[in-house]
Amino acid sequence: MLSIAVVEDNDDLRAAILTALSGEGHHVVGFDCAEALAEHGRALRIDLVVVDLNLPGEDGISLTRRLRATDPDIGIIMMTARTRTDDKRIGYESGADIYLPKPVSLEELAAAILALSRRLRPMPAGPAGLTIDTGRLRLGGPEGTTPLSAPEAALLAAFARAQDHRLETWQIIEVLEQADRAPNRNALNVTISRLSAKLRQSGATSRPIRAIRNWGYQLCEPVILTF
Template identity: 50%
Template sequence: MDPCLNIAVVEDHEALRLITVEALQSRGHRVTGVESAECLQEALGNQSLDLVVVDVNLPGENGVSLARRLKQSHPDLGVIVVSVRNRLDDKLGAYECGADLYLTKPVSVEELCAAAAALGKRLQRASHPTPQGFSLDLKQMRLRGPSGETSLTAQDATLLAALVRAPGQRLETWQLLEQLGWLDSSGKMALEVPVSRLRRKFTLVGATGNPLIAIRKHGYQLGCAVVID
C-alpha cells in the first residue's frame, strides 16, 4: 500500500494546480495547492510536509530557489520539480538545489502520482530503516544475520538462547552463570570469554552495533533483535 503523504503543490496555473491536487487526493494523500512560494507558508501554518511538487516558473520566488530553501531547512522533505524547461543544464541545476525528481511538462497525472508514491516509499524507508534481524538455530547451532551465518559452540548457543528468552532480554550475572553451570566460578569475569566470542560472531554475520550490552553491577542485555528458529 502506498504511504499517505502530506503534499503541497506550488503551481501558478490554476487549472493545472486543481487537476494535480485532485489527482493526488484521489490516491489518498492530504494535499494543499498554492499559487506561489510566498503563499506556501501562509497556507500550511504549522502543518508539516512530506513532499512538495513545485513548478519552476512561479511569480515571485522561482521553484528552484524554493526547492533549495526547503531542502536546507527540511533535508528529509521530498521535492519534485516540474517544468517546461527540458535542457540538461536546467535539470542539473534543479538537482543541485535539492530536487529529488525533475519531470518535464506536460506531465500526465498518472506519472506524477506514481512518482509521488515511489518517492514517498523511498523517504519512508529512509526515515524508518529496517532493523537488523538475527536468528538462532538451536538444532544446527548456528547464528544467522544480514551478512551470512556462523557456527556456535554449546556455550554460545546456551548464553544467547537464555538472553533471547529472558524478560526484556536481560539477565543478571548469576543467572547467566547458572545457565552455563558455572555458579561456582569467579563471577562476571568468567563470562568475558564467551561474551567476547559471541560478539565476534555477531560481527561476522552483520552486526554493526553492540549485540551484548554489559550492564554495570547487573549483567548483560541483548542489543539487537534475535529470534529462535
C-alpha cells in the same frame, strides 16, 4: 499516505493535481506561489512538495533551495517546461529529488510520488510486511492470513517479481491464462478487485493495487515470496 503541498500558479493544473493525488489517498494542499506556501504552510507537516519552476515572485529553484536547507528530509518533485540538460542539472543541484519535464501526465506524477514515498515513509521490514506462500496459496500480513486462489497467488507473485511491481494488461492476462483461467476484461477487473480486498484484509493500505490508465496496474505494497 503523504502530506503533499503543490506549488503551481496555473489554477486548472493545480486543481487537477489536487484531485488526482487526493484520489490516491494523500492529504494535499495547493498554493499559487512560493510566498503563499511560506505564509500558510508553516502550520502543516509537509512530507513532499511538488513545485513548478516558473512561479510569480520567488521562483521554484529558489524555493527548492530554501526548502532543502530548512528540511533536509523533505521530498521535492519539480515540474517544469524547462527541458535542457543544464536546467535539469540546476534543478537537481538545488535539491530536487525528481525532475519531471512538462507536460506531465497525472499517472507519471503519481508514480514518481510512489517511488519517492519509499524513502519518505519506508515500510517496516520483517513480520510486519506481507508474505505470499505460493505453495500453500496463502497471503500473510500483520492482520492475519488470507487464503488465495491459484490465479490470485500467481498474479501476486508476478507483481512481486516485476520491476517497480508494475505489470501491463497483456502480462496480467498471460499470468491468468497460465493459472487456468481464460480472462476477459471483466474477469481481470474482478480478479484485481478481489486481490486488493484480500491484501487489505491482511494489513495492506487502502489502495494496494493502483490502476495505470491505458497501461496496466501497479502493486503498491512490498511483499516477500515464500515457497
